[in-house]
Amino acid sequence: MTMQYKNLGRSxxxxSQLSYGAWVSFGNQLDVKEAKSLLQCCRDHGVNFFDNAEVYANGRAEEIMGQAIRELxxxxxxxxxxxxxxxxGQGPNDKGLSRKHIIEGTKASLKRLDMDYVxxxxxHRPDVSTPIEExxxxxxxxxxxxxxFYWGTSEWSAQQITEAWGVAxxxxxxxxxxxxxEYNLLSRHKVESEFLPxxxxxxxxxxTWSPLASGVLTGKYKKGAIPPDSRFALENYKNLANRSLVDDVLKKVDGLKPIADELGVPLSQLAIAWCAANPNVSSVITGATKESQVCSRPFKTYLEDLLVGISMKPI
Known part of the structure; x- marks a missing residue:
C-alpha cells in the first residue's frame, strides 16, 4: 500500500496517517546518526509528519531532528x-503559556531545529495561571x-479548547x-466522548500519541520483567513503568492477544491500526528506536486491510 494522507482537522x-515522534528516543536513546536512518526510513514509507517538543531531552531532541533533516x-x-x-527551562518565565514564553520559547525551538518555521x-499543556486570551x-x-502556520493544543480539556475558540x-x-x-485501546474517553462536540x-x-500505551500494547511486558532495551528500562521512565505495568492493565493486554491472532497480525499492529481507524484522528504519532520497527508491515501492507476490518466498538 501507499501511505494515506489526511487533512489536519478542517485545515x-x-x-500522513502515521507519523513519527521524537519523545523518549531522540537524545535519550538515539543520536544524529541513528536518527537519520530512522527518519529516512519513515520518509521512504510515506511519512511526512514529524513531531517534537522543547522539553524532549531538554531541547536535544529538536537539535537532533533539525541536524538530521539538514544532513539528509x-x-x-x-x-x-x-x-x-x-x-x-527552570526560570519563572521559562515555562507556561505567557506571551513572553510562547514567543521566546518558539524562537529557541526554531534555533535548535535550524528552521525558519514549524x-x-x-x-503542550494548559496553563491555568495565564489568561487564555493572552x-x-x-x-x-x-x-x-x-x-x-497553524497552532493547536496538547492534553487540553474540551472546555479549555472551547474557551480558546470563543476568544479566537x-x-x-x-x-x-x-x-x-493520548489515545489507545486503554485510554479512550477524551477522544471518543469528551471531544465529540x-x-x-x-x-x-x-x-494522537502513545498508540501502544508506551509499549504496553506490544505485549512485550510482563509483571516484573522489563526488556533491557525498552523505554521502561530507562531510569527516568521507571515511575511510568510502575504506573503502567499493573495487573489490571496486563490482563487487558492478554485479553486482546486472541483478537490479534484471529486477524493474523501482531498486537502492536492491531493497536496502531485501531487508532488510525477513528475518522477524527488525522495522524497517529508513533515512536521507534530501530529501523526494523519503522519498516515493518504497519508502514507497508497491512494498514488498509485492518482499517476495513476493525470496528471501533467491539474491542
Missing amino acids: GLKV GWKRSDVVVSTKIFWG DVIYC TVRAMNFLIDHGMA DRLDLVGPIVEQP LYSNHGLGLT
Whole structure:
C-alpha cells in the first residue's frame, strides 16, 4: 500500500496517517546518526509528519531532528514539522503559556531545529495561571510573523479548547485546529466522548500519541520483567513503568492477544491500526528506536486491510 494522507482537522494541511515522534528516543536513546536512518526510513514509507517538543531531552531532541533533516538534504516543504511549547527551562518565565514564553520559547525551538518555521506549534499543556486570551493572541502572533502556520493544543480539556475558540472567534483570530491527546485501546474517553462536540463545532483534528500505551500494547511486558532495551528500562521512565505495568492493565493486554491472532497480525499492529481507524484522528504519532520497527508491515501492507476490518466498538 501507499501511505494515506489526511487533512489536519478542517485545515488544508495534509499529514500522513502515521507519523513519527521524537519523545523518549531522540537524545535519550538515539543520536544524529541513528536518527537519520530512522527518519529516512519513515520518509521512504510515506511519512511526512514529524513531531517534537522543547522539553524532549531538554531541547536535544529538536537539535537532533533539525541536524538530521539538514544532513539528509530534505526539501523543507516536503515535510510537516511540529513542536510544542510549555516547559522550556527552570526560570519563572521559562515555562507556561505567557506571551513572553510562547514567543521566546518558539524562537529557541526554531534555533535548535535550524528552521525558519514549524508547520504546527502546540501548547503542550494548559496553563491555568495565564489568561487564555493572552495565549490565543500569542499563538496568532507566531502565525502572523511566519514562525508557525497553524497552532493547536496538547492534553487540553474540551472546555479549555472551547474557551480558546470563543476568544479566537470574538477577536477574529485563528483558533486551535488540532489537539494532541493520548489515545489507545486503554485510554479512550477524551477522544471518543469528551471531544465529540469539538469535531463538528470547530473542525478539530487529532494527532494522537502513545498508540501502544508506551509499549504496553506490544505485549512485550510482563509483571516484573522489563526488556533491557525498552523505554521502561530507562531510569527516568521507571515511575511510568510502575504506573503502567499493573495487573489490571496486563490482563487487558492478554485479553486482546486472541483478537490479534484471529486477524493474523501482531498486537502492536492491531493497536496502531485501531487508532488510525477513528475518522477524527488525522495522524497517529508513533515512536521507534530501530529501523526494523519503522519498516515493518504497519508502514507497508497491512494498514488498509485492518482499517476495513476493525470496528471501533467491539474491542
